[in-house]
Amino acid sequence: MKNWILSILISVVTLSGIAKEGMWIPSLIKNLVESDMKEMGMKLTAEDIYSFNKSSLKDAVVHFGGGCTAEMISDQGLMLTNHHCGYSQIQSHSSVENDYLTNGFWAKNKSQELKNPGLTATFIVKIEDVTSQVLEGVEGNMEETDRQKKIEENIKAIGEAAIEGTGYKFIIRPFYFGNEYYMFLTETFSDVRLVGAPPSSIGKFGFDTDNWIWPRHTGDFSIFRIYADKDNKPAEVSDDNVPYKPKYSFPINVSGVKKGDFTMIYGFPGATDEYLTSYAVEYLINKQNPNRIKMRDISLEIIGDAMSSSDKIRIQYAAKQSRISNAWKKWKGQNKGLVRNDVISRKKELEARFNANANMSVLKYGITYTSLLEKMEDAYYRVEPYQFTWDMFVEVWYFGPEILRYAQGFDRLNPEKMKEEDLEKTKNALKNSAKGYFKNYDVETDKKLFVALLKQYFSVIDSKFKGDVYDNFELKYKGDYQAYADELFAKSNFTSLDKVNAFLDKYKGAKSFKAVQKDPAYQLATGLIDNYQTNIKPNLVSINNELELLQRTYMKGLMDILPKDRKYYPDANSTLRVSFGKVEGYDAADAVVYDHFTTVDGILSKMDNSTIEFAVPDKLVDLIRNKDFGSYADADGKMHVCFIASNHTTGGNSGSPALNGGGQLIGLNFDRTWESTMSDVMFDPEICRNIMVDIRYVLFIVDKFAGAKHLVDEMKLVKE
Known part of the structure; x- marks a missing residue:
């Protein structure tokens, strides 16, 4: 049943100046916001972000389990997402005897990676505007039920013709509340295995108390691997499968971020309602x-x-x-x-x-x-x-x-x-x-x-x-x-x-x-x-x-009445989108000003081992106190944990890659600030901030805390 609060899909952004909000369809970036993105610091082209004819950033972005986002980080199918996105899988493998929720889990080799029947990883192959085909035969005076019936018939015919003989699946969704329709051709893998997860005292540090809160010190990540058949095609869970070789995987930038840096979030935002009427609000x-x-x-x-x-x-x-x-x-x-x-x-x-x-x-x-x-x-x-x-x-x-x-x-x-x-x-x-x-x-x-x-x-x-x-x-x-x-x-x-x-x-x-x-x-x-x-x-x-x-x-x-001062973008509907912004803090309230990053010093400040929410593993405490950060510390000598930026995100963006102007992985999106939760209804770039775990903290935990450097060795690390 459609909820009318969740059904109203209208969003706008002012044309004056650079667009600072929106969740953009990747295939439309060139004509709509490429110039804005470049002015803010992007070094890529629109075709680098999305292309059907060659590998592009979109080929490393994964719809994880249908509800989160993940990204490819090696040419051996290694995939990164949030700890809270993989939480159900971590929990399903846990028992009192093998308490992976409390102690974490790290496969020492591929044979130890844990299978997860029912978990899927979906890639977008192609995006196509099919508005005219979907609305063919739809008359303006039709009853809504008759209109919808005709649209569903058209969608079935369009989709089946598009995937015939390909092995792909299709999704056709309405945009702008049914004024436009886009088709997404997809490829879904069903052998997805758990590779590593930190203990909840890292992956959920702060638990409910810190959820939706800044400053944040949560290592919200988990690692999976996609498996395919010997031809690199999707296959049911089997011991015969081999690690998937993705079309593209993100290089990982370990130089860190600074205030004002361009950021881009690529993922599958679930639902927004930016232009609800006042009655609905x-x-x-x-x-x-x-x-x-x-x-x-x-x-x-x-x-x-x-x-x-x-x-x-x-x-x-x-x-x-x-x-x-x-x-x-x-x-x-x-x-x-x-x-x-x-x-x-x-x-x-x-x-x-x-x-x-x-x-x-x-x-x-x-x-x-x-x-x-x-x-x-x-x-x-x-x-x-x-x-x-x-x-x-x-x-x-x-x-x-x-x-x-x-x-x-x-x-x-x-x-x-x-x-x-x-x-x-x-x-x-x-x-x-x-x-x-x-x-x-x-x-x-x-x-x-x-x-x-x-x-x-x-x-x-x-x-x-x-x-x-x-x-x-x-x-x-x-x-x-x-x-x-x-x-x-x-x-x-x-x-x-x-x-x-x-x-x-x-x-x-x-x-x-x-x-x-x-x-x-x-x-x-x-x-x-x-x-x-x-x-x-x-x-x-x-x-x-x-x-x-x-x-x-x-x-x-x-669109008709207010075209000169508005640029319209569709609300989120669990389809692939790009949002962009910059690294920046914000004024939360009178005399409350937040910086754009946190460090491990805050973990020790919050530490309280008498409560599960702020307990810190002894090994992590030792690493922090000894400043044993390996090569992952910032230029300031500190180990950064999280940072914030003005990207427009929502549920479903959990696990999305946070990318710099060159399309390199700098962080992992996992939350918004409490003041930002209103952004599903109205985005305000002055106060709305998304929260990301710094990719260097992820690597630090994998390498120095978990001793799983073999996973880091799979990745391509770069410095600028």
Whole structure:
């Protein structure tokens, strides 16, 4: 379901002076911002950054697992990304006996590298504007559903024709809210192995306290390797595979950065909403974010207590806790920044300017923009109660008690959806997935989440959206969520591996599905889904369809009405982009001025071995105190850790290469400052900063701390 807060894809940058914001499509850089980039210090050409006909920087940029970015750093398939991007893989290989989260992991040779079934690494082969083909046969007076159906038919035909006989895959995405479409041909590798990761006391140093914060001292990196078949083509995980030979890998510059240096971020930013209307921003600030934060306050307190109670639960819930807390803290900073910078008023100023010029739109552009914003305001007002209920449902369903989604997954056994001859195959698949699921599951923790989050969910949504599941709960349990949880968890077949296996062993076919339907966890899960499908989704979809048309028109209107003072770039949508800026500090608040880099001195200043967040390994302490930095220290004699710059980034840019003007790797993007989290809605180059770990600190940890110089020897190090 499209979230209208996340759907509105309009962004602008002033034409006066150098462009200082934006996430640019690499294939369009030459015509749009190449001159700006060169004026700021770039020494490359647009073709060096993106080319289909020869190797270019794009061939070293990887979509890691579909959610992060990574980069190639050797001609033997070595790949660098963030520690938090590889966290799930590090956690999956960890146990109480082999606690790689706590102690780190370093393969001494390729035979020790750890396989990760399901993890992918995707390269972009080609980018192509396919707007005219996608919109062929699409009429202006079409209903949105008919329009979308025609577009989907065109996309399928265009994509299949493009990849025929190539072995590639395709992605076609809308840009400018459906005013343009671009196709990305991709090549995906599925044998990706863990090579090295520092202990969490380095890779997550500062944990939640320092997340989204500057100054920062986190060595947020992990190292993987891509494997391919003997012909260097993608292959399933196999011992027969060999290290992949990339078309391009980044040379690594060990000279360091200085204030004012050009920087470029190349990666796969997930989603931005730079030109939400003022109505949408009001909802975000006043209702959506505060309520999502409250839901996660509850989750994080429960999970935190559980993790501190045993090493087993700490390992089980490490990745889950990290996933929940990341957005939780971001939303807090986002609200702070949006309010402090009076973004609602700034949005209203733009809308007033739009309206002031809208009256002449029919004569000038053949389309009327008069009253467009009034219609949008009305649609936002009507969709809000449905949108809010959906937002809260997402928190319960995707980030709350896991038993609900897990139980609902047994709907695969529904005879209406499964052929009888597929029974054994489906049962075996459910048994296999159960092993991984229960490896990272604690029933008592899940029960506490169940009680607390269901209570919060039903307390904040409108009574008309609560549905039969709530009425039945009130009738039987009189508001006692604990009693409800105790009975449900006691009776459900989906609370332990033994119970699931026993249930599946007895499962004989269609008649046995009644046992699934009678399970209380399955009943609640399907009841919540049915309530959404019946009471929320129809109006949510209908009004969102209105908003899609209005927003697409508004996008075109901005381009028509305000063309002289705006250069429009598309919002992030998990496709390959380039952003650029320069190394610089910023004024965070009155009398609070931040420098552009940190050093290991700050690690010792923050060190507190009584808490997991700021514990520092003894070996690292010794290296720092002895100033044993090898060849990785800066010219000032200090070991730099992180630096900041004015690149426009968002989620998905985690792990992106930070490049200098010559296209050499100088750092690894991993975060933004707290003041910068508002940049998903409005980017301000005066205060918005992305945070990168200095590549020299990465090399220092790999070489001097981990003793894995054989990995550094694979890389091409350069000095200027």
